Each structure stands twice: as C-alpha cells, then as structure tokens.
Amino acid sequence: MADKLISKEDLNTLIDNLAKDIDVFAPVKKGDMYLYSKISSSKDISLNGKNTKKPLKEVFFGQSEELISFKTAKKEIEIIESEEDGKKRVIIGSRPCDAAALPILDEVFGWDYKDSFYLDKRERTTIISITCNEVEESCFCTSFGNISPSSKEGSDLLLTDIGESFYVEVVTDKGDAIIEGNSNLFKKAENISQKDKRQKEAVEKVKRRVELEGLKEKLDINFEDPIWKEISQKCLGCAACTYLCPTCHCFDIQDEMKKSTGKRVRNWDSCAFGHFTQMPGHQPRTEQFQRFRQRVIHKFKYYVDKFNKTACVGCGRCIENCPVNMDITKVIEKIVSS
Ligand code: SF4
Ligand code: SF4
Known part of the structure; x- marks a missing residue:
C-alpha cells in the first residue's frame, strides 16, 4: 500500500466520479457553519473551512433515525423493517479528530449488542481525512498520544495539502481500493519532505494542551x-x-x-x-x-x-x-x- 499523489484537479474529478455511483459526504458551508452533508459535485465541498459544527458521528448514528415503521389495524400490527439502500459511501475531508472518534464509537456499538444500523454504515463507508490546514483555539487533540491534526487513527486514506497536489497516505485496504479503482488519477508519491513539513506545522498550531496524567x-x-x-x-x-x-x-x-x-x-x-x-x-x-x-x-x-x-x-x-x-x-x- 504505497503512498500516492493526487493533483487538486484530479481530486475533484475523483469526487465527481464517486458521486455518480455512491454516496459521498463532505464538509459543506451552510450559512456561517460547516456541516457534513451528502454532495453531488466537488464544487459543493469546503476542504479548508473551520471544523464542522456537528461531528462525523451523524453520518453513522443520525440525530434522529428511523428503526422500523408500523401499521395498526384493529388488534393487528404490521411491522415494516427499515431497509438501508446498501450503497457504498465515502466521507471526504473529515478532520483526523473526527475520524479518531469512530473507533471509540465502534467499541460501543459493536460490544455486547451488535448495532446493525451503525455497523452496516461503518462497513460500507470509506473515510478520506485531511490534515488540518487551520486549527481552532479550542483544539487540544495533541494531548492524546495517538491523535493530532495529521493522525491516521480511524481513517482509510489521509490527504495532506502540499500546494498543487495532495499527498495521499494509504492506511487501510478500503483506502487502497479507492486508489485501485481510480488509478489513472493517482501518481507515484514524491515530496515526502513537503508532506512532513506541512504535518509538523499543523501539529505545532495546536497550542492548547491538557495534562491527562493522574x-x-x-x-x-x-x-x-x-x-x-x-x-x-x-x-x-x-x-x-x-x-x-x-x-x-x-x-x-x-x-x-x-x-x-x-x-x-x-x-x-x-x-x-x-x-x-x-x-x-x-x-x-x-x-x-x-x-x-x-x-x-x-x-x-x-x-x-x-x-x-x-x-x-x-x-x-x-x-x-x-x-x-x-x-x-x-x-x-x-x-x-x-
Ligand atoms: S457544560 Fe455547557 S454545553 Fe454542556 S450542558 Fe452544561 S451548559 Fe450546556
Ligand atoms: S473535546 Fe472531547 S469531550 Fe469535548 S466535544 Fe470534543 S471529543 Fe467531546
């Protein structure tokens, strides 16, 4: 699973191609806030905005989610199971902290009772995160050992903006499958030092820290x-x-x-x-x-x-x-x- 490069133009082509066949979610500017939303075109996406108001969990565990529907007739009741459309899904542009929250939720929804509504969506979804270009004063992700503005925890691919292109780090087989299926848009990785520099700068922007020891x-x-x-x-x-x-x-x-x-x-x-x-x-x-x-x-x-x-x-x-x-x-x- 070798790292790759994708130009910004080709990333837009990738998103537009994916959106023709599968559900693509990304941060979209709505009024003065950003929200993960289903998109049909790369033009709708904001990859450089503030963190989304609502977290990524909403795409897997909806704020209000129908489990079943039913009809009653006298003393009879007919139960209609809610059926998912089964479509593959891609999240593009999730922040590393939001991606890192997913393995935490996986434990809860997959522990004693297997929550099929959540787990089915997780199974069908590929997470393409992006190294944060800007951080908020309130961010303190680096206080946790495994999380940072460029951490890969919970992501399948991690993009880092290195100017004309994104450096693409492949984290899982799901991420690799996106590259395999669109190989004409990806190039051999180079500029690893530029990627390392951008990631280091992102980490250094996080000023808030809390000591968790004790x-x-x-x-x-x-x-x-x-x-x-x-x-x-x-x-x-x-x-x-x-x-x-x-x-x-x-x-x-x-x-x-x-x-x-x-x-x-x-x-x-x-x-x-x-x-x-x-x-x-x-x-x-x-x-x-x-x-x-x-x-x-x-x-x-x-x-x-x-x-x-x-x-x-x-x-x-x-x-x-x-x-x-x-x-x-x-x-x-x-x-x-x-
Ligand atoms: S801590 Fe703040 S946001 Fe949370 S319940 Fe209390 S007032 Fe509301
Ligand atoms: S900082 Fe921690 S507790 Fe606060 S919203 Fe983020 S994950 Fe939840």
Whole structure:
C-alpha cells in the first residue's frame, strides 16, 4: 500500500466520479457553519473551512433515525423493517479528530449488542481525512498520544495539502481500493519532505494542551468530592456539549404515531438532561452537578475501565459551543490538581 499523489484537479474529478455511483459526504458551508452533508459535485465541498459544527458521528448514528415503521389495524400490527439502500459511501475531508472518534464509537456499538444500523454504515463507508490546514483555539487533540491534526487513527486514506497536489497516505485496504479503482488519477508519491513539513506545522498550531496524567486515578476515588459542585456550578444542562461531541453516543427510542401508522425512531439523548435518568418513582441524578460529573467520569474513567482508552479526542467542540463557557480542559486541570 504505497503512498500516492493526487493533483487538486484530479481530486475533484475523483469526487465527481464517486458521486455518480455512491454516496459521498463532505464538509459543506451552510450559512456561517460547516456541516457534513451528502454532495453531488466537488464544487459543493469546503476542504479548508473551520471544523464542522456537528461531528462525523451523524453520518453513522443520525440525530434522529428511523428503526422500523408500523401499521395498526384493529388488534393487528404490521411491522415494516427499515431497509438501508446498501450503497457504498465515502466521507471526504473529515478532520483526523473526527475520524479518531469512530473507533471509540465502534467499541460501543459493536460490544455486547451488535448495532446493525451503525455497523452496516461503518462497513460500507470509506473515510478520506485531511490534515488540518487551520486549527481552532479550542483544539487540544495533541494531548492524546495517538491523535493530532495529521493522525491516521480511524481513517482509510489521509490527504495532506502540499500546494498543487495532495499527498495521499494509504492506511487501510478500503483506502487502497479507492486508489485501485481510480488509478489513472493517482501518481507515484514524491515530496515526502513537503508532506512532513506541512504535518509538523499543523501539529505545532495546536497550542492548547491538557495534562491527562493522574486524571484517571483521581476519578477512581473522587465521586463524592465537593469539587464536582464547584466546577459544575455554571452548567445549564443544555446538552450542547454532548450533542456536538463526536464520541457521545446516548440515545432514546420513541414510537411516533399518526392515526394508524407510526415509526420507531432513535434520537440523540444526553446525560446532561434532568429527565435522562428519570425512572418511575425514582431519579438517581437529582442535581445538575451529578449529570456533569457523569459526563466527565464516563469519558475519562468508565470508558477507560471498559475499553482502555478515553472517550474524548480533543476536538474542542464542547468548549466552542458551551453557552456559559465551560471548558473541559480547565475542568480536567482542576480535578488533577485537587
Ligand atoms: S454545553 Fe455547557 S451548559 Fe450546556 S450542558 Fe454542556 S457544560 Fe452544561
Ligand atoms: S469531550 Fe469535548 S473535546 Fe472531547 S471529543 Fe467531546 S466535544 Fe470534543
């Protein structure tokens, strides 16, 4: 699986060719934000914009996703399974942090119960990520050992802009298949030093860093610590941080009916909401600090206990989008130094 080069013009040709036969998703500018969207032409794509408002998880685990539909007639009910179209899919232009979040989600959706809706989409999708040209002040991906603006975790191909062309690093067989199927558009790799330079520059642009050493050990023993009330005081419980997080994966299932027809949908849910843990006659998390604590402990302890990695990739979306400026890196610093 040798590295390749593709000119910018040929990359557009590749995208246009792929979009004729399969579903292609890419960052698209919509108003003042970028969102992963299905595209039909390379002209729609923004590869150099800010990070997308919503994370890549949405392409695999929709914000609101129909699981089945049904019809009722007297005491009978007919269930209609939702069928995926089975089409191959390509994501082009995902940020390395978003791609790195996918193996984290894979663990959850493929662990005890195999979530066919998610896993089927993952199987059919090739991820072509791009080394970040710009980073946000809130990015702190390099605090995690295996993630950076040019890391390959979760990607099948990684593109790095080296001027007239993109340097293409092949990560998996899926990525190699894209090259094999479009070999006339790819050339033998050269300018590896230029690629290394661009990647080094990208890594150096990430200024924010958080020290994770000692965090897990603190979280193992500080469940009852008064610090949770102190650090979560401002939290409104709006759930922006969890909805926009590429690794948060909680959902709720609802049946929506209209007369005799209906559908069963699953919707993103959040541990930040008061009703999230409401049970008949019992609410184990009555105060917001308990919900805030759950979010942090889940990402940096429970997930680590279960899968031996953190459920955060340092994308910074929760910092960018919190209406009261809660900052997960400051929260971690306070816990570690408490
Ligand atoms: S975005 Fe901020 S205010 Fe909203 S739930 Fe998250 S931490 Fe709390
Ligand atoms: S917790 Fe915040 S920084 Fe970490 S992956 Fe989620 S949104 Fe990104």
